Amino acid sequence: MLITDDFLPVPVPESLSATYLVPVAGLPPVSPKTAVRGLAGRLADPVYGLATQMLDSPLMSVDTRSIDEFPQLPPDLLTAFGATEAQLGRLAAASHLVVVQAEYRPGWPPAHEWAARAVAAAVAESVGGDVVDVFGLQFLDPATALRSLPDAQGRIRLVDWVLVPYSSDTEGLWFTTKGLRRFGLLELQTQGVPDHLTRAWGAVLTGAARRLLRDWTDGLAGEEVPAFVQLPVLATVTGHDIAVAYGNPEQHGATAPVLLRLELDPATDPDADSFLSLRPPPGHPGPDGRYYAAACATLFSGIEPDVRYARSGDAMSRAVATARAGLDDIRARFLADGLPPEAQLVVKYGLPGDDGPEYVWAGVSSWDAPERIVGASASDANTDPAVRIGSPVEVAVTEVVDWAVLDGTGVIEGGWTQAVLDAGERPHPTH
Incomplete structure (x- = not known):
C-alpha cells in the first residue's frame, strides 16, 4: 500500500x-x-x-x-x-x-x-x-x-441513513456523524464550531459525509476487500454535495468548493469509537471557527441559514423595515430580468415556533402573485421538518423580513439583517 x-x-x-x-x-x-x-x-x-x-x-x-x-x-x-x-x-x-x-x-x-x-x-x-x-x-x-430505501436507479438520501448530532463544549459545538459505520467508514467529527452555525454546519458535515462515502466505496469496488482505503487528506465539499445528500440535486446551484483537512483521531479507549476529524486546511490563519464560518458563507452563497432574533427595538428591526420597504422594487426588477447576470434573489421569512419565529432563507424561482413567492429552501429549519435544503417552499410576502441579491462572491445587494448579524449586533435569541 x-x-x-x-x-x-x-x-x-x-x-x-x-x-x-x-x-x-x-x-x-x-x-x-x-x-x-x-x-x-x-x-x-x-x-x-x-x-x-x-x-x-x-x-x-x-x-x-x-x-x-x-x-x-x-x-x-x-x-x-x-x-x-x-x-x-x-x-x-x-x-x-x-x-x-x-x-x-x-x-x-x-x-x-x-x-x-x-x-x-x-x-x-x-x-x-x-x-x-x-x-x-x-x-x-x-x-x-x-x-429511505433506494429507488430504481439505486439512489438514496444520505440524511435517511446518517444523523449529525452535536453537543456543546468549552470551545464551541462538537459535531459528529452517526451512520457512516453502517458502510464501514469511520464517523466524522468537527470541534470548535461557532454556536450560530448549528444548522449550517450540520448540512456541511452531511455533504462532507456524502463526498467521503463516495471516495470510500470507490476504494472498495474491486473483487477483493482491501485492508485499507486511502482517502484524500484534503477533502472538498460543494453545495451540490449537500443537495445530493438531502435528495435534492436539482435544487442547488454550483458553489465554490470548500477544503477541509482529514485527520485520523484514533480512540484511546478500546470501547470507544475512532473518528475522522475535519479541520481547516494547513496554513489557515486564526481560530478554526473563523474558517468554518467562511466555509458556510461560501457554501450557502454568503447567507446564514440559521437565524432567530427578536423583531423589535434595535438595529435588527430597522434592518427589517428597510428590507420590506424595497420589496415592490426588487419584485419588479426580478420579473423584468433586471438583476445582474448569474445573480440569484433570496428572501428571509419567518416560520412559527414554540419559542417564537425561526427565520430561514429561500431562493426565489417565481413571484407571479404579489402576495406569494415560490422558491427552494436554502437551509434546514428546526421548527418544520418539511423545510430542508432544496425543498420547494411557498412564502407569504407578509412573512418576509429581508431579501438579498447574490452572486458567486456572496451578497451584492440587500441582506440588511445579515449585515446586522455580521457586525456583531445580534440580539438575544428567542430560544
Whole structure:
C-alpha cells in the first residue's frame, strides 16, 4: 500500500452487520417471507430482489424472541432521536421482538442494511407496528423506512441513513456523524464550531459525509476487500454535495468548493469509537471557527441559514423595515430580468415556533402573485421538518423580513439583517 502525504489510509472492517427490531404484542400473524411478498411492486426491483435473496441465505436471520431476553432500549436516547410517545407506548406494551439481522462485506451496495431494513419494514407493516433501527437508536414507521430505501436507479438520501448530532463544549459545538459505520467508514467529527452555525454546519458535515462515502466505496469496488482505503487528506465539499445528500440535486446551484483537512483521531479507549476529524486546511490563519464560518458563507452563497432574533427595538428591526420597504422594487426588477447576470434573489421569512419565529432563507424561482413567492429552501429549519435544503417552499410576502441579491462572491445587494448579524449586533435569541 502506497502511503503519501496526500492520502490517509483508513482501515476496512472484514464484514458489516445490521440489526433491526420490530416490537410486537403477541406473535406475528405472518412469516417474514409472506410479509416481504406484500412489498412486490412497491419496492425498486434491486432492493426487493436483494431482500428476498438474503432471506433465503445464511447472511440474514429473522427470529422472534421474548422481549425479556433483551436489555431495555433506552427511552431517553430514543426520545432524543425522535421517538414519539405513541411509539414508546407500543414498545412498552410489546411482549416480543422480531429481530432482523444481516451481514455483508464492505462495499456498495450495502446489502446488509438495505435488505434488513426492507424485511423489518415489511414485518412492521404486517403487524401495524414500528421498526427500531438499533444502530441509530431510531424509531421508523414502516412507510418512512420503505421511503429511505433506494429507488430504481439505486439512489438514496444520505440524511435517511446518517444523523449529525452535536453537543456543546468549552470551545464551541462538537459535531459528529452517526451512520457512516453502517458502510464501514469511520464517523466524522468537527470541534470548535461557532454556536450560530448549528444548522449550517450540520448540512456541511452531511455533504462532507456524502463526498467521503463516495471516495470510500470507490476504494472498495474491486473483487477483493482491501485492508485499507486511502482517502484524500484534503477533502472538498460543494453545495451540490449537500443537495445530493438531502435528495435534492436539482435544487442547488454550483458553489465554490470548500477544503477541509482529514485527520485520523484514533480512540484511546478500546470501547470507544475512532473518528475522522475535519479541520481547516494547513496554513489557515486564526481560530478554526473563523474558517468554518467562511466555509458556510461560501457554501450557502454568503447567507446564514440559521437565524432567530427578536423583531423589535434595535438595529435588527430597522434592518427589517428597510428590507420590506424595497420589496415592490426588487419584485419588479426580478420579473423584468433586471438583476445582474448569474445573480440569484433570496428572501428571509419567518416560520412559527414554540419559542417564537425561526427565520430561514429561500431562493426565489417565481413571484407571479404579489402576495406569494415560490422558491427552494436554502437551509434546514428546526421548527418544520418539511423545510430542508432544496425543498420547494411557498412564502407569504407578509412573512418576509429581508431579501438579498447574490452572486458567486456572496451578497451584492440587500441582506440588511445579515449585515446586522455580521457586525456583531445580534440580539438575544428567542430560544
